[in-house]
Amino acid sequence: GIVNGMDVSEWDPAKDKFLAVNYDITTALEGKALNKEALQAEVGLPVDRKVPLVAFIGRLEEQKGPDVMIAAIPEILKDEDVQIVLLGTGKKKFERLLKSVEEKFPGKVRAVVRFNAPLAHQMMAGADLLAV
Secondary structure: OOOOOOOOOOOOOOOOOOOOOOOOOOOOHHHHHHHHHHHHHHHHHOOOOOOEEEEEEOOOOOOOOOHHHHHHHHHHHHOOOOOOEEEEEOOHHHHHHHHHHHOOOOOOOOEOOOHHHHHHHHHHHOOEEEEO
């Protein structure tokens, strides 16, 4: 990784080898929607372009805020039709909490508790919102 940044050529959606569909500024709306559908299918969420999809990618350590994200999920899902995909590894207590949130909200939340660089690329390209 690059501290406090990313390699813009590796993560360029026009050339990213991990995406279902590459896109650029002229094809971004359709390309992003197609990547969203591919991401939903990949993680086992209902495929629906209309449902906002939130992604969280990060180390599961206090400084990265997984506890804040985990606490917010029930509040977000209480009043909104939203899907959430979480990706990361780290402290076992946070890994267990992510999996428990997924179990509590089937069809709405997916927690991928492992390192998966291709999925991180897919999440960046397909999510409507990134939780940082």
